[in-house]
Amino acid sequence: MADPEQVSTSVNALLEEYKALRAEILMRLDLQHKNMNLLLALVSAITGFLVKFANDHGVSGSGATLVHSEIVILVPLAALSINVFLWRHSDHDVAIIDAASYVERRLKKAVVTSLGSGPYLGYEDFLSKRRRERGRQATRLVSLGNENVTMFFLLAIFLAAGWLIRLSNSSHAANAHEVFDVLLYLASALAIFSLAISILVGGAYKRISPEDARAKSKTAKSTEASSPGDQTAEGTDALALTDPQVPAPPDPLTKDAAYPGESEP
Structure with missing residues (x-):
């Protein structure tokens, strides 16, 4: 029979490690919220400036209108900036997934070994199941996370505006039209990359629990094998x-x- 004092010391050490990981997860979540707030402030400032310029000089036509002004370069520049914010958001997601997976697959197993079977450290498993339930009840898009959806919505708006300007006006952005085109092409290519990363991260959230990994493995084996x-x-x-x-x-x-x-x- 294990020494009760030794078991208590081991469990306390595991709980301290769990607290540290939970603190890191909460910190990452807070950084994600700040990241989103900063993006909204930046997009609001750029949109407000462009709208004011359009009201003062007009949107298109002859003269120094918005479309024919170098100021319109802010449109693809905003789309490019949103991609950077998406990468930072996904980076925090990856760190959260790593910490939650360690808790679910290592710490929880160690606590069960010390104390016996029981509902220990089940918060990450609960969140994983809740994400799957929301995905079934709503759409696959929910798996990306609400903030990611908002970011991609803003990205789509600026990309659509940029391509509309690019295709409908040959003399767009005045002397900066080449820079406008390069930024627009780059932002469009990076948007595809950002979408792929977000989908992969969303899928990784659903595989935090080891039960999900085992179920996926059994499904693959049953599909490959025939009677x-x-x-x-x-x-x-x-x-x-x-x-x-x-x-x-x-x-x-x-x-x-x-x-x-x-x-x-």
Whole structure:
């Protein structure tokens, strides 16, 4: 029987490690919220400046309007900045996933080994199940996270505005039209990269619990494997087609079908 004092010391050490990881997760979540608030402030400032300039000089047409001014370079520049904020958000997500996975797969197992089976440290597993439930009840887009959806919505708006300016006006952005085009192409390419990262991170959130990984592994194995009876029947059919000495299986639709050599009833 294990020494109670030794078990208590071991469990206290595990709980201290759990507290440190939980503090890191909360810190990352707080940084994500600050990241989102900073992005909203930046987008609001850029949008407000562009709207004011358009009200004073007009949107398009002759003269120093918004579309023909170098100020319009802020549109693709804003889209490029949103990609950077998305990467920072995903970086925090990855750190949160690592900490939560360690708690669920290592710390929880160590506590169970010390104290026996029980509902210990189940918060990460609860969050993982809640994410799956929300994904089934709503849409796949929810798996990206609400803040990610908002960021991608803003990114889509600025990219759409940039491409509209690029395709509808050949003399856009005055002398800075080449810089405008480069920034727009770069922001569009990085948007695809940001979307791929967000989808991968959203899927990783659903695999925090080891039960999810085991269920996925069992599903893959059951899909690859087929029943021995089916394999035997398929092998007999294939061999009968290539080797005339091997009798073909009887036709199930024929009542009196029998293999050669068998006596008729």
